[in-house]
Amino acid sequence: MASVTLKGIKKSFGAVPIIHGLDLDIADGAFVALVGPSGCGKSTLLRMIAGLEELSDGEILFGGEPVDHLSPRDRNIAMVFQSYALYPHMTVAQNMAFNLKIAGLPAAERDKRVADAAKLLELGELLHRRPAQLSGGQRQRVAMGRAVVRDPAVFLFDEPLSNLDAKLRVQMRTEIKGLHAKIRRTSIYVTHDQVEAMTLADTVVVLNKGKIEQAGEPMDLYRRPANLFVAGFIGSPxxxxxxxxxxxxxxxxxxxxxxxxxxxxxxxxxxxxxxxxxxxxxxxxxxxxxxxxxxxxxxxxxxxxxxxxxxxxxxxxxxxxxxxxxxxxxxxxxxxxxxxxxxxxxxxxxxxxxx
The missing domain is CATH 2.40.50.100 (RNA polymerase II/Efflux pump adaptor protein, barrel-sandwich hybrid domain)
Structure with missing residues (x-):
């Protein structure tokens, strides 16, 4: 487990600035949602935390230690994407164990981690199926299981429920919330859906044009929005x-x-x-x-x-x-x-x- 600290984070694509000197402290074990309209910089920020995007300026620290110079594989993070990105020719168990196999973990350790994650996510009966035999919600649980088996310090979620129907999104929100309650890992969740952010996160960070408009507990943002943008964004209708x-x-x-x-x-x-x-x-x-x-x-x-x-x-x-x-x-x-x-x-x- 680890806290995440962002100091003066900036990102530009060519001459176009996307993130403008952003500062944010995320406590160890917290569940934080980054929310905002399309183009606000939330996914870019998540990719910089993951090491998939270089910083133009600033510093990222995990547990007080700088990680800017580290590759994604060395940052001890696990990422769950919008697309499930499962290998169609592999079983659920093989998909979940694949990264562990690449990392050189012994077969016995791989099997134990897969079994533990399958129990946590209620995937035990699905371990021998292939992705084509699974529903959308089951595939997303497998993608989450693939992240869990790595036992990361930080979980990163990039709009993981966007491809699911409304009823299934509600079910998966419950499962993600329950998963965090069990494993208590620092989690950063990107979404454009403010209802999703409000129901899942301990802290909601509202982004607009690469800047933080307000960060705080969900009901604080609802009851006392700092400005017109937050007031109009948080709350439905x-x-x-x-x-x-x-x-x-x-x-x-x-x-x-x-x-x-x-x-x-x-x-x-x-x-x-x-x-x-x-x-x-x-x-x-x-x-x-x-x-x-x-x-x-x-x-x-x-x-x-x-x-x-x-x-x-x-x-x-x-x-x-x-x-x-x-x-x-x-x-x-x-x-x-x-x-x-x-x-x-x-x-x-x-x-x-x-x-």
């Missing part, structure tokens, strides 16, 4: 945003462009006249004329079972609102709804930083 002006600071109050007002949490640091962006999460709306009620008209109804997702013409634009699935709602129906002051997010209009 995405947060609603409204332009507003602060009209009172002693009892913080924002006036929307429609003239409606919202009372903010007393701890919000604003001054009268400030131009801000108000963030309202769809799940924080409460139907009815409570404090901070906004008038609205339903435009679209999407029933998902326990919840109903609505598009509501409200505050001069279309907002997403989530209500209880038992509520009887139809298009063109009037729907007043409110958000409690402590659940209203406020961001600087110009910088996007949280106020």
């Amino acid at each position: 995405a947060m609603n945003f409204l332009s507003a002006e602060i009209i009172a600071a002693d009892r913080p109050t924002a006036r929307l462009q429609t003239g409606e007002t919202l009372v903010l949490d007393p701890s919000t640091k604003v001054s009268a006249g400030d131009r801000v962006t108000i963030g309202l999460r769809p799940e924080n709306f409460v139907p009815g004329n409570g404090t901070n009620a906004l008038a609205g008209t339903i435009k679209l109804v999407e029933r998902t079972g326990a919840q109903t997702h609505l598009v509501v013409a409200m505050a001069g634009q279309d907002l997403t609102v989530i209500v209880d699935g038992s509520l009887d709602v139809v298009p063109d129906m009037a729907l007043p709804a409110s958000v409690a002051p402590n659940l209203i997010h406020v961001f600087d209009l110009n910088t996007g930083a949280r106020r």
Whole structure:
């Protein structure tokens, strides 16, 4: 096991900078998810940690020891890719043992490690099958088993569930979470799916254009996003945003462009006249004329079972609102709804930083 430290990491392809002086400390045994939109640099960063991509500048340390000069095979890492990359002519057991055989481990040791990993991942009955005889989820478990048998200090996952259907992704998330709980190895997981990141990781690192926007526990990012980018990226459906002006600071109050007002949490640091962006999460709306009620008209109804997702013409634009699935709602129906002051997010209009 080992901690992972990134110091001033930079990466450029030609004259185009991709990673901009990134610093990150990952504790020994932690599960960290790197999340962000396509092109944010998360996979490039993972490949640099693995040694598959050279640094333009900076330093990578495992357990306090520099590893920049080491080849991938000497860094004691194991990587699970989006593609399973299994040898079709080999059995599951042979696929899992192949890297150990190349490394020169005795047959008895190889067999023991494969057996232990197969028990951990419930692959025992599949060891004599070939990849063509396996489902997508089983193939991904074999790919994970191939990583486990190496007993690495650091696990690296590069969007390993992207090729699976929605139901299987949920199942595999549970298995990956359970695997980490059992082996407690430092794990770095790259994904563009923020739900995947939130459910799997102890720490979520949100990347944007090669920079860290915010890093922290999943619910910290959800409850107190550092800026507009994180607020819009974390949470599904995405947060609603409204332009507003602060009209009172002693009892913080924002006036929307429609003239409606919202009372903010007393701890919000604003001054009268400030131009801000108000963030309202769809799940924080409460139907009815409570404090901070906004008038609205339903435009679209999407029933998902326990919840109903609505598009509501409200505050001069279309907002997403989530209500209880038992509520009887139809298009063109009037729907007043409110958000409690402590659940209203406020961001600087110009910088996007949280106020």
